[in-house]
Amino acid sequence: MKYYRSHVLIGINETSIAAGVHAFVKGLRAELSKAGLSDEINILETGPLGFFGKGVCLTVYPENVNYENLKAEDIPELVQEHFLKGRPVGRLMLDTVGKFSPKFNYESRIVLRNSGIIDPESIDDYIGAGGYEAFEKALTQMQPKDIVEEVKASGLRGRGGAGFPAGVKWSFTAPLEAEQKYVVVNADEGEPGTFKDRLIMEGDPHQLLEGIMICARAIGASKAYIYIRGEYKLCIMRLQKAIDDCRNYGILGTNIFESGFDLDIEIKIGAGAYVCGEETALIESLEGNRGHPRWKPPFPGVKGLWQAPTVVNNVETLANVPFIIAKGAAEYKKYGTPECTGTKVYTILGDVAHPGLCEVDMGTTLRTIINEYAGGMKKGFKFKAALVGGAAGVILPDRLLDVKMDFSSLNQYAAVLGSGAILVMNEHQSIVDMLWSILRFFRHESCGKCAPCKNGTQQLYRLITKIKKGEGTMEDVELMQMIAETMQQTSFCALGQSPIMAIRSAIENFRDEFIAITKEIS
Amino acid sequence: MYKEICAKYAPTKDNLIYILHEIQDTHPQHYISEEAVQAISEYLKVPENHIYGVLTFYSMYSTKPRGKNIIRLCESPPCYIKGSDNVLRKLKSILNVSVGETTKDGKFTLELCACLGVCGNAPVMMINDDVYGDLSEEKVEEIIDKIRGRN
Numbered sequence: 001m002k003y004y005r006s007h008v009l010i011g012i013n014e015t016s017i018a019a020g021v022h023a024f025v026k027g028l029r030a031e032l033s034k035a036g037l038s039d040e041i042n043i044l045e046t047g048p049l050g051f052f053g054k055g056v057c058l059t060v061y062p063e064n065v066n067y068e069n070l071k072a073e074d075i076p077e078l079v080q081e082h083f084l085k086g087r088p089v090g091r092l093m094l095d096t097v098g099k100f101s102p103k104f105n106y107e108s109r110i111v112l113r114n115s116g117i118i119d120p121e122s123i124d125d126y127i128g129a130g131g132y133e134a135f136e137k138a139l140t141q142m143q144p145k146d147i148v149e150e151v152k153a154s155g156l157r158g159r160g161g162a163g164f165p166a167g168v169k170w171s172f173t174a175p176l177e178a179e180q181k182y183v184v185v186n187a188d189e190g191e192p193g194t195f196k197d198r199l200i201m202e203g204d205p206h207q208l209l210e211g212i213m214i215c216a217r218a219i220g221a222s223k224a225y226i227y228i229r230g231e232y233k234l235c236i237m238r239l240q241k242a243i244d245d246c247r248n249y250g251i252l253g254t255n256i257f258e259s260g261f262d263l264d265i266e267i268k269i270g271a272g273a274y275v276c277g278e279e280t281a282l283i284e285s286l287e288g289n290r291g292h293p294r295w296k297p298p299f300p301g302v303k304g305l306w307q308a309p310t311v312v313n314n315v316e317t318l319a320n321v322p323f324i325i326a327k328g329a330a331e332y333k334k335y336g337t338p339e340c341t342g343t344k345v346y347t348i349l350g351d352v353a354h355p356g357l358c359e360v361d362m363g364t365t366l367r368t369i370i371n372e373y374a375g376g377m378k379k380g381f382k383f384k385a386a387l388v389g390g391a392a393g394v395i396l397p398d399r400l401l402d403v404k405m406d407f408s409s410l411n412q413y414a415a416v417l418g419s420g421a422i423l424v425m426n427e428h429q430s431i432v433d434m435l436w437s438i439l440r441f442f443r444h445e446s447c448g449k450c451a452p453c454k455n456g457t458q459q460l461y462r463l464i465t466k467i468k469k470g471e472g473t474m475e476d477v478e479l480m481q482m483i484a485e486t487m488q489q490t491s492f493c494a495l496g497q498s499p500i501m502a503i504r505s506a507i508e509n510f511r512d513e514f515i516a517i518t519k520e521i522s
Numbered sequence: 523m524y525k526e527i528c529a530k531y532a533p534t535k536d537n538l539i540y541i542l543h544e545i546q547d548t549h550p551q552h553y554i555s556e557e558a559v560q561a562i563s564e565y566l567k568v569p570e571n572h573i574y575g576v577l578t579f580y581s582m583y584s585t586k587p588r589g590k591n592i593i594r595l596c597e598s599p600p601c602y603i604k605g606s607d608n609v610l611r612k613l614k615s616i617l618n619v620s621v622g623e624t625t626k627d628g629k630f631t632l633e634l635c636a637c638l639g640v641c642g643n644a645p646v647m648m649i650n651d652d653v654y655g656d657l658s659e660e661k662v663e664e665i666i667d668k669i670r671g672r673n
Contacts, residue, residue, distance in 0.1 A: 014653040015643045052642030054656055192598035195639035230543070230582060231638055233651060271539055271580035274636060288535035289572075290579040349600050349641050356642070390637075391599060421641075423600055437602040441636060447579075 004042035006083065007061045009116055011049040013202060014234055019055035020072070027072050031079045041083050047203025049116045051356040053094055059116070066094040094354075110335065110343050111319045112359045115203030120238055123245040126206040132251055134326035138214045139259045142325075147218035148174050151321065153329035155341035160186055160277070160314035161392065161418045162494070163340075163407040166321075172301035173219045173309045182310040183216045183224035184300075185318060186282055190229065190274040191390030192441060193421030196345040197315035199357050201228075201235040204319075205242040209265060211318030213251070214325055216263050219311055224265045227282055230272065239267055274445035278493045279312040280304075281447065292449045293493035316345055316420070336362030340406035344417070348374040350424035351381045363409065367401040370424060381426040385510070389418020391438045392498035394505040395431060416501060431510040432517055436464045438502045446495060453496025456487040460499055467514070473521050477514045481507055524561035533566055538576055541566075542583055551587035552631075581635060589624040589631040591669055595647040598637040605658075606645035610634070612659040616666055629670065 008028075012021055025045060032038050049059050053068025060067075065088045070078070074092055081087045109115075118125040126132070138147050152167030173181060185208070189197045201208055212224045228236060243265050246252040254262045273291045276282045280294035283305050304310025320342055324332045333341045340362040346369060349355050353375030360369060366386060370376065377383055385395050388405075393416060396403070403409055407417050425434065443461040446453045463480045466472040484500035491497050507514060527544050531537040545558050554577055563570045577583045595613065597606055610621075613632055617625050624631040640646045643655025647662075654665055 014640055015655045018653050018655070054643070189639055190637055192637040193600040193641050194637075195641060198639050229639070231648065269540065269543065271543065272582040272635070273580050285539070286536060288538040288576065290575050347641065349644070350603070387599065421600075423603070425603065429603060434599060434603065437597075437599040441598055445636060 005040040006063065007042045007044060008058055009044050009046050009049060009061065010056070010058045011047065011116070012045050012234075013048065013199075015052075015054075016056050017234070019069075021056045024056050024070060024072060024075070027075050028079070031075045032083065035079050035084055037079070037083055044119055045121075046118065047115050047120045048112075048199040048357055050112075050358065051094065051354055060088075063088065067092045068094050109359045110323045110332075111200060111207070111316055111345055112203065112357070113323075114207065115199065118204070120203055120205055121241055123206060123242065123249060126204070130326070131206055131322075132210055134322040134324075135210050135213045135217075135251070136257060138217050138325050139257050139261055144174060144218050144220060147214060147325065150329050151218070151324055154324045154332040155329075155336075155339075156317065156320055156324060156332070157340060157342075157407060158314055159316035159320075159344070159420070161191070161389065161416065163417065166313060166317050169301060169313070170215065170218050170311055172299070173311050176302065176309045178309050180223065180306075180308045181219055181221040182305045182308055183212055183219065183221045184279075184282065184286065184305060184310055184312045185212060185224065185226040185228075185315060186277060186279065186312055187226050187228040187232070187235070187315050188270045188276045188282060189232075189315075189419075190277055190445075191392060191419040191421060192438075193349055193387070193390045193423045194347060194419040196347050196357065196420045198232055198235055199347075200315055200319050200345065201232070201239060205235070205238045206246075207319050207322055208239070208315055209242055209246060209252075211321035212265060213263060214321050215311060215313065215318060217261060219309070221311070222262045222264070224263065225286060225305075226265065226267045227270060227276070227286060228267060230269045236267060236269070243267070273447070274441075275447040275493070275495050278495065281493070282312065283310065290447070292447055293495075295492075337404070337406055337408075339408045344405065344420055346373075346420045346422055348422045348424065350386075350422075351378045351426040352376065352424050353378050362406040363404040365402050365404055366396065366422070369405065369422065370401075374424075377424070377426070381428075383424065384427040384429060385425045385431060385434075387423040387425070387434065387438075387502070388421070389416050389501075390421045390423075391441045392416070392494070392501060393418040393421065394501050395434070395509060396505065397509040400509075431506050431513050432464070432468055435502060435506045436461075436468045439464045439499065442495070442499050450490075450492035450496065452487045452490040453492065456483050456491070456496060457499065459483055460503070467518060470517055470519070472518050474515065474518050475521060477507060477518060524558045525565065528562060528565040535566055535568055538562065538566060538568070538573065539580075542573075542577060546583060550590075551628075552589075552592055553584040553587050587624070590629050591649050592631045592633060593647055593649050594633045594635040594638070596636070596638050596645065597634045598641075600637070600641040601645040604644040608659055609645050609647070609657045609662055612662055613666075616663055630666070 055069040057068045081089050148170045156166045157163040276285045276291040278293045281291040285291040300310045336342045343359045345359045358373040439460045443457040446457040448454045463476050484503045488497045488500045559570050559573050619632050645657045646655045
């Protein structure tokens with residue numbers, strides 16, 4: 001292997017592409033070659049770097065310097081000053097550098113272990129980093145039931161929001177006799193503020209594929225579908241390349257590794273419906289129908305896609321699987337808490353110094369995540385609340401900053417971990433306004449199948465709009481809570497059962513704001 | 523033309539979503555016409571009623587003719603608190619349309635949409651397949667001017 005003095009990791013994603021990253025890379029290569037540095041400085045086009053700077057962003061190792069918003073005209077200065085003379089260019093650096101050094105690449109990571117480090121479009125890079133060893137082990141050294149047992153023992157819980165143990169889910173489907181079984185990957189990420197799955201797929205598509213392969217082997221499926229939103233163009237492109245490369249390498253196809261096991265993976269594109277994140281609605285959509293959820297039971301594990309046994313898992317859940325099989329459940333359980341093992345990937349947004357992506361142990365407190373991984377609050381802003389888990393999540397006030405972020409701990413506060421979105425609000429932002437935006441979202445996304453959700457989301461939006469305008473009373477506030485509670489008890493699927501989370505947490509934690517904005521009943 | 527697109531896919535109902543995507547993407551006005559629905563119905567042997575059911579359920583499809591460029595501005599909470607409503611007001615005024623309408627010259631259709639998964643750069647919009655982030659009132663004006671000049 002060639003030795004390089006420095007490695008330049010350039011984040012290729014939707015926003016950097018829009019900012020012209022491809023032309024930038026070309027320009028940078030030319031400039032480095034002009035300066036005679038091509039053999040000293042390595043350029044790697046990779047996935048998410050762990051921070052969301054503006055425009056074209058890059059990280060230089062081993063110095064660990066982050067640049068953002070780079071333009072073509074910055075290239076000569078960058079090359080002359082930083083790469084030739086070793087003096088990082090202060091004016092181009094992320095503004096928080098100095099006070100805060102991103103921890104991302106120093107953390108022991110599972111899901112994101114390769115993200116921002118390898119070239120996601122190279123199967124050789126992935127294999128070089130130990131990729132597909134777990135699949136080979138699962139195929140040649142383990143029986144399907146051993147795989148299920150290992151995943152069960154690891155305590156891995158579904159990362160889509162509900163937190164159902166993945167191994168248990170698999171164990172319903174594995175023993176069933178059926179001509180055809182399916183693995184379906186839920187990559188229809190639509191929870192507002194959540195885009196961890198996009199970054200996982202952009203940064204390391206092969207790891208997801210390996211997780212799918214192991215799952216398929218465990219339950220005896222020969223076909224897998226990745227149901228992904230149409231907007232995720234870069235993910236789709238990278239996943240398709242990864243699938244094609246696997247077919248060429250004989251990792252997908254028939255009689256894989258001479259084991260007699262066959263598997264093919266296909267990408268299916270969604271058409272824009274939040275409710276399709278619900279697993280039965282997703283299956284309906286795959287079959288070419290409106291995305292209406294199905295009655296359960298039978299659960300998809302027994303009767304799913306085209307009535308065949310189907311395991312539906314979230315992207316992040318499956319991305320954990322290769323680690324579990326390669327290193328063993330015992331090693332996996334060293335991460336997280338005894339009840340909620342492993343790590344969780346979060347996207348931190350809003351008024352923090354350093355919005356970004358991080359993977360931390362389950363049970364890490366919100367305070368630690370905000371302070372250590374997002375650099376604390378943005379200068380001059382004070383923490384007021386965080387919306388955790390997207391629209392179907394809860395609004396947490398500062399007194400709950402030290403609650404451990406895992407499925408069980410949050411349950412004690414009637415809160416949910418949800419999808420991994422953390423949206424931080426400052427003291428000037430209105431909770432009522434935020435709630436209005438959330439309820440507008442639900443009104444739009446209700447699928448219309450069941451009356452409680454269809455009518456309830458309309459009424460909630462009507463009430464919060466009235467309150468927001470200052471025309472509501474505290475009775476309206478109570479009514480809102482009552483409607484949402486009824487919806488929780490009577491709605492057909494999780495969508496209608498969710499608005500209560502945000503409403504209750506907003507009213508309980510920020511009652512004063514509702515009192516201030518409502519009229520007294522005369 | 524519709525028949526040719528249909529023929530690229532196996533005549534099974536699960537391909538409906540893809541056929542609709544391709545027909546809409548290749549239509550100069552980015553919509554699914556009545557004739558298209560009839561053609562799909564014949565090809566897949568599913569009732570037109572089912573096709574309309576699917577077509578009107580998903581937010582990415584349109585039954586009305588649309589402009590050359592489709593603007594989809596995110597209105598979900600992360601973009602909302604970063605000021606997407608100001609951006610919307612600006613877009614409405616420079617394009618002189620309301621949400622769901624197409625400009626008189628047929629160049630732009632303005633739509634709102636739910637989370638696009640690019641919240642790190644909120645507020646965000648997509649124009650056709652391109653994502654534009656960190657929007658401000660000045661920035662959208664520049665973007666629209668640039669696209670106007672291009673076509």
